[in-house]
Amino acid sequence: MVIILKENPETSQLENLISWIKAQGVTPHITQGMHQTIMGLVGDTARIDIELLQQMEIVEAVRRVQEPFKNANRKFHPLDTVVKVKDAVIGGGGMAVIAGPCSVESEEQIITVARSVKTSGAKLLRGGAFKPRTSPYAFQGLREEGIRLLLEAKKDTGLPIVTEIMDLSQLDLFADVDVIQVGARNMQNFELLKQLGHTNKPILLKRGLANTYQELLMSAEYIMAFGNENVILCERGIRTFETYTRNTLDISAVPALKILSHLPVIIDPSHAAGMAKFVAPLSLAAVAAGADGLIIEVHNNPACAKCDGMQSLTMPDFDKLMKKINIMKEAQTACNAF
């Protein structure tokens, strides 16, 4: 349920309304816009008397929200959520690029890539320490050592780090990680999502291979319902009948998720395509569609990468792409002004 308040509500009336709502066992979430104050109610709103609410002096209108996601719903929070990670800003019309190797392989590798992507303009460093691999015989990541090396790269470059958690038992190791990634395969690991909801770290939540927008938003809701509102949504390609590309990038996810939700939306063109030559065109399409950021795999020697070398950009190619992204971002901002 959403309550739209009249302009400049009186403080005492607002406080009365808040206590009345809380007494109904429901939590109010207030968004103060330039002209309008909106109150989203989360909880069991079935027994709230809408007519009584409508008659209150400070209430302009009351609407029931049909969607099962509340905290993540744009109706509850009309303004864009902006997630701040040190100097990086994700959401609200900017363009934050996260770059780095699929997996951390050695100190030399992660530091070389981190320095290079930083010079090219990336705002955050990615690198997998715990890797979800289809085959148990494939490289599983350096695990604890991988996190330690990412922290070294962070110390060296100042770039905040993004890395994937695969299981709740790993959470303590993520104390100094800046953004915790929940991979496509864990999007509906509800116990994990609940625990991440108790942390205060930004969560990069990837869409599952075969999940709908609503299911993605319900997973975001799991995190937010437990108090953590810093969720970044990521479209990384879904399964379709097409086999030429690794997945199919669903570019509609950008405008659709932005209509449905106030959360930032970023695109992963690397896992979507599975081939380095597709990363530039898909990145530019994502920027044009209004994505708030990109997460791109970059390796110092893709041919020898332990994971996802085929889809990894070389450092010089990433540098070229960043220049194109900046040009496309300017064009997109100009188009938005129409």
Ligand code: PEP
């Ligand atoms: C990754 O980012 O390295 C990864 C495994 O991504 P996804 O969960 O999208 O497959």
Ligand code: MN
């Ligand atoms: Mn990868």
